[in-house]
Amino acid sequence: MKKTKTIFQDGNHKWVAIVRDPDKQSFLIDTNEYLVTHGSHGMLLDPGGAEVFPAVFSALSSEFDPSALTAIFASHQDPDVCSSLALWLEFNPQMRCYVSWLWAGFIPHFGGSTETFVSMPDEGIDISLDGLMLKAVPAHYLHSSGNFHLYDKVAKVLFSGDVGAALLPPGDDGLFVENFDAHIRHAEGFHRRWMGSNEAKRRWCERVSQMDIDMLCPQHGAIYQGADVQRFINWFDDLQVGLCGS
Numbered sequence: 001m002k003k004t005k006t007i008f009q010d011g012n013h014k015w016v017a018i019v020r021d022p023d024k025q026s027f028l029i030d031t032n033e034y035l036v037t038h039g040s041h042g043m044l045l046d047p048g049g050a051e052v053f054p055a056v057f058s059a060l061s062s063e064f065d066p067s068a069l070t071a072i073f074a075s076h077q078d079p080d081v082c083s084s085l086a087l088w089l090e091f092n093p094q095m096r097c098y099v100s101w102l103w104a105g106f107i108p109h110f111g112g113s114t115e116t117f118v119s120m121p122d123e124g125i126d127i128s129l130d131g132l133m134l135k136a137v138p139a140h141y142l143h144s145s146g147n148f149h150l151y152d153k154v155a156k157v158l159f160s161g162d163v164g165a166a167l168l169p170p171g172d173d174g175l176f177v178e179n180f181d182a183h184i185r186h187a188e189g190f191h192r193r194w195m196g197s198n199e200a201k202r203r204w205c206e207r208v209s210q211m212d213i214d215m216l217c218p219q220h221g222a223i224y225q226g227a228d229v230q231r232f233i234n235w236f237d238d239l240q241v242g243l244c245g246s
Helices: 050-061 085-091 180-194 198-209 227-238
Strands: 003-010 013-019 033-038 041-045 069-073 096-100 117-120 126-129 132-138 148-152 157-161 215-218
Touching (some): 003 215, 033 132, 069 085, 069 126, 180 227
Parallel strands (some): 041 069, 096 117
Antiparallel strands (some): 003 013, 132 148
């Protein structure tokens, strides 16, 4: 079963990280899922693959009534991001899935109907979660041609999908980055190969540098917090991406 860790809470506004399944098959990449709750509603960010659905559902249920989930946010189209969609919709067919317009015709192959999907335009949108306004931030061509991150200006949390991801070795399973220089070597090869555009990277770095961010939360690896957030942005800005090999 995955573990849950509350990474922000102010009254009924909460962010929960759902991480580190000790029973995960070794050939599967490890993923982080995030739950945002506000008032009586919840949104699940990058809910994960079908194979981790039981672990994610069980862990989430220990923190929040899953019947109160109203939305899913899919940063992009990959199977480790949202191939569990049909299972979540089987539990609650009324949930909505926010996704780039570019993938609105592809992700339904994982499940859902025309009522399920909210297509996000390239410039992004504001999303209301029981009155809390969350911002979908463009991150196109950073791993995926139609890609979004999610910013919560109240919690000062940026969910960054695959940007900031690190492929950590066995046993290196801390939730937060503790030694940036040691950690970032596990992110370098991933970013060089999976981020497709230096121009898109530069624009993203400029955009998020203007945001007030306490935690940058990737879909893989550990969370950057405090000074490590800007340290990562500066490191990423200097990195040449779109290259084979590390």
